[in-house]
Amino acid sequence: MRTTCRKMISGSGVWLYLQKIHLLILKTVFTVLLVLGACSAVQAKTLMLGHTVPPSHVWHKVALRFADNLATASQDRMKVAVTPLSKLGNEQQMFSMVQSEAITFSILPVGFLSNREESLIGWFLPYQFQDVQQAGAAADLPAAGQMLKNLESHGVVGLGYMFAGMQHILSLKAVNSPDDLINKKVRAFPSPIFNDWLLAIGAAPTALP
Structure with missing residues (x-):
């Protein structure tokens, strides 16, 4: 068949x-x-x-x-x-x-x-x-x-x-709240929703290659 x-x-x-x-x-x-x-x-x-x-x-x-x-x-x-x-x-x-x-x-x-x-x-x-x-x-x-x-x-x-x-999140420093991510680069999928989330808490989203 x-x-x-x-x-x-x-x-x-x-x-x-x-x-x-x-x-x-x-x-x-x-x-x-x-x-x-x-x-x-x-x-x-x-x-x-x-x-x-x-x-x-x-x-x-x-x-x-x-x-x-x-x-x-x-x-x-x-x-x-x-x-x-x-x-x-x-x-x-x-x-x-x-x-x-x-x-x-x-x-x-x-x-x-x-x-x-x-x-x-x-x-x-x-x-x-x-x-x-x-x-x-x-x-x-x-x-x-x-x-x-x-x-x-x-x-x-x-x-x-x-x-x-x-x-x-993998970080050399402790992350206990969103404030700990302010101005920190965070690698994420290159997608608007991930960028929006990270920007909303003050982080700096960096797209994965």
Whole structure:
């Protein structure tokens, strides 16, 4: 049997800000998306999945579980070769490779994708969730599904979200309140919402390369 499919994104979890403004930089749940490219003639086919983090990271562990589940579901007709550490390229390169079908999958952060699909910025707004569990449940809401569907206009299809833990500030000096970040450079995704947050507390946002 020949099977064909469009480009897709897959994964599980969400980006979010917790409710306390003084924790908005220290307590953020990292969101990622798993991007699936077009596939055809999938019998005994090995599909490529790339991401940017080391094998010890949860992204890689989820990718391996995804590969196992896909192999089982397809009776080994579809296998996934997982490649970590940006060996297939950086985020932009892998996104473009998925669009062009040069690779089949890539795990990408929502911070990166929100610069292409603005509706994903909704995950970064403050005061939405009381805790991580509530935010995780929000990933199943119609609005979250619509955000993923909106990615179709960019040549990929969103299948879900993935939690990868808490984002925090690394500093040589203690950060106990937003005042401790005034006039301090803080590296962040090059996105207006991150700039707005950091500027609002007096920090100096510096875009990640």
